[in-house]
Amino acid sequence: MPAERAGSSGLRRDIDLLQALAGDEALQRGGLGVVRLAELVQREKSQVSRALRALEKVGLVERDPVTREYRLGWQLFGLAARVGDMRLLQSAPPIMRALVDELGESVHLCVLQANQVLTVLTEAPVHAFRATGWVGRTFPAYCSSSGRALLIDYTLDELARRFLHTTFEPYGPVQLVHSVADLFQQVQIARRAGYAAVCEEFEAELVGVSAPVRDFRGRIVASLNISAPKFRLHDKLDLAGRAAASYAAQISARMGSVRAADI
Structure with a gap:
């Protein structure tokens, strides 16, 4: 004893x-x-x-x-990061489901990989608009709301380094980003709003909003995305964006973020 x-x-x-x-x-x-x-x-x-x-x-x-x-020490941060990944995947689903129930639209959790976005989780309503096709799929960060939400804290120089070899090609009928400077402008808009919104930039007739999820260090580790057909979500993009920010803050709080209330 x-x-x-x-x-x-x-x-x-x-x-x-x-x-x-x-x-x-x-x-x-x-x-x-x-x-x-x-x-x-x-x-x-x-x-x-x-x-x-x-x-x-x-x-x-x-x-x-x-x-x-x-x-x-860095060893502690490495351990915390691995725990954070597990906590994110465990904490997000019930909050995502609550957001689905509130808005009736598919909700996705995305992470940044180089200059691409990867969808790691999806919660879908009964009508399930293409919900099963997103998990495991990567797409450009510059023309998606989820990507811009993940980049909200980036400076112009940081964006320039990350997108150094990127060709800003159009993916949808609307193209607002032709350069790093354009991307920085869109990221600034998202930062002021607390969420990013995209209308037909990634795909025709598709709109989306996304908000950042932060960890215990205040760093953005994921984005919470709502995507839907334009006819169903376009007129309430601001409502959806504010909802995404609110629910992303809940996930951030479970991740130990002290900035959750500011998101």
Whole structure:
């Protein structure tokens, strides 16, 4: 029992240290020293120092060679990212189903792959407009609402790098993006609205709206998309866009995003 209690105490101490390094003070300062961490977790400096060295060995924390302060390590972010992928796929379906029930249209969850968009999940209503054809399919990010939602945080330079070798070909009868500058303009419009909207840019008689989904770091990891025939959704695109943003924020909250309320 004493050994079990000691192990439990050590784990609790390690968790306290990781939480301290994930706190606002550590993030603002770019790291914390042993003395400050000992104060925050209310432990002896020698205990904290030993624990940090052990955590550093397995990559959960790293030490700045100049300031000698500790910050969270990339190994921890890698683990969190894998957990985040699982949480996304587990958390999204019931929220997507609720959105389907509210609007009566197909809802898709999409992720960014290079300059393409990949649909990973779909929830569909009874009438199921082409719902089964989207999962596993990739399509250009520049002419789709899901793609633009995934790019909402991008600067002009970041877009230029991602689409360096892209030819902006028309996919539907409407083409608003002929260049990176055009794409940046459309992304800015989406950013101000909180969602992206596309009308016949990806395909004739097809419209769509999408909103970004964020993880615990505030980074966009997916987009929530509503697509439907133009005759059914065009007159309520704004309503659908605001609904997509609201439900995307719910998924973001389950992903631990502190920016969910701002989406």
